[in-house]
Amino acid sequence: MSARVRPVNDDESSAAEMKRRDRLTAIRSELRYKRLFETAHDGILILDASSGRILDANPFMTNLLGLSHDELLGKELWQVGLLFGDERSLNADSLREPGFIRHEERFLRSASYPEGIDVEVVSNRYQEGGDEVIQYHIRDITERKRVAMNAALYVDELLDADRHKTEFLAMLSHELRNALAPVANALLILRLSQESDNPGSSKARTIIERQVGHLSHLVNDLLEISSIDSGRMRLQSGRVDLRVVVQRSVEAMMAAYAHRKHEVSVALPPDPIWLDGDAIRLEQVVVNLLNNAATYTQDGGSIAVIADHAQDRAELRIADTGMGIAPELLPRVFDLFTRAETARDHSRGGLGIGLNVVKRIVDLHGGSVEVRSAGRGAGSEFVVSLPLVASRA
Numbered sequence: 001m002s003a004r005v006r007p008v009n010d011d012e013s014s015a016a017e018m019k020r021r022d023r024l025t026a027i028r029s030e031l032r033y034k035r036l037f038e039t040a041h042d043g044i045l046i047l048d049a050s051s052g053r054i055l056d057a058n059p060f061m062t063n064l065l066g067l068s069h070d071e072l073l074g075k076e077l078w079q080v081g082l083l084f085g086d087e088r089s090l091n092a093d094s095l096r097e098p099g100f101i102r103h104e105e106r107f108l109r110s111a112s113y114p115e116g117i118d119v120e121v122v123s124n125r126y127q128e129g130g131d132e133v134i135q136y137h138i139r140d141i142t143e144r145k146r147v148a149m150n151a152a153l154y155v156d157e158l159l160d161a162d163r164h165k166t167e168f169l170a171m172l173s174h175e176l177r178n179a180l181a182p183v184a185n186a187l188l189i190l191r192l193s194q195e196s197d198n199p200g201s202s203k204a205r206t207i208i209e210r211q212v213g214h215l216s217h218l219v220n221d222l223l224e225i226s227s228i229d230s231g232r233m234r235l236q237s238g239r240v241d242l243r244v245v246v247q248r249s250v251e252a253m254m255a256a257y258a259h260r261k262h263e264v265s266v267a268l269p270p271d272p273i274w275l276d277g278d279a280i281r282l283e284q285v286v287v288n289l290l291n292n293a294a295t296y297t298q299d300g301g302s303i304a305v306i307a308d309h310a311q312d313r314a315e316l317r318i319a320d321t322g323m324g325i326a327p328e329l330l331p332r333v334f335d336l337f338t339r340a341e342t343a344r345d346h347s348r349g350g351l352g353i354g355l356n357v358v359k360r361i362v363d364l365h366g367g368s369v370e371v372r373s374a375g376r377g378a379g380s381e382f383v384v385s386l387p388l389v390a391s392r393a
Helices: 010-039 059-065 142-192 199-229 242-256 279-295 354-364
Strands: 043-048 054-057 099-102 106-108 117-128 131-140 238-241 263-267 274-277 302-310 313-320 368-372 380-387
Touching: 043 059, 059 131, 117 142, 142 199, 199 354, 238 242, 238 279, 242 263, 242 279, 242 302, 242 313, 274 279, 274 380, 279 302, 279 313, 279 354, 279 380, 354 368, 354 380
Parallel strands: 263 302
Antiparallel strands: 043 054, 043 131, 099 117, 106 117, 117 131, 238 274, 302 313, 313 380, 368 380
């Protein structure tokens, strides 16, 4: 007798091939998960959702707790050292919520870490083979917490140092102002005295007046820095014509630097440049920029002041033919206590406060200020941009 062989049709062959592929895919997925489970740098626990008992643990978890795999199986979390403080924080009652949950940071004590470590705990409840399980990821964040704590302490130290700096500036400013008052009074007496007719006394008085003016300017800058840092500076805003601000500032600067014989040119438009700002503070911005230009421009040099509309902004440009700014100094020009160093006269640079005051006041007005220079000996240009307001009807 011969056996009959039933031929396999194409549909059966395709179904068998699909089953084989599905089986291979399942095996690969299982191997991939097992590899991830065993090599993960987080502790992983698989718990039975109904009882809260441990079904599986990866090698990182056993090392974290200082227990073997067999010692962990069948235990509840608190039974294997997952105690946070004196409470049983992760027991079955805390595992009822479905889905992915990031628990707050915990402090874990175990056989491996009797002094305790900071950990971050994440749980996920899901179905596995018809049963509900909970997967826990426990990550050691001790180093991260230490770095964050050190950063917070460093920030506190910086804030404290900044507060002390502000207090120092305020105290120094007032002390300097108190010291300047009797000097100014003495100058007034000299001016009224008959001895002022003496050529020597007249020259001495001129020198003193000039230096007192310089010191007064520095003191005012120090006071501005301390008032801005402490939040005491408040703008008295109103409608301001930038042309008027520029004209008053140029007049003040030319009187103070008449002995330098600078050639100052001013270009203003015929129509008002209306701003919503503090006229006194804006004048301070222009005066400081002009003082900076006059300080670093040689006797007889040129200073150009241009103000005009630039779309919806007002633009003020102050350019000089002075010593210029080195490329490496340009990014720091507006930093506090930054000044250009010159071999000719270091004292002219002051304390490096004026330009910082300029930037702070411009920022308070919602504007911006930038500096341009081709380098040493090529002069410099400061450009202030401020928001315009609608012109008067």
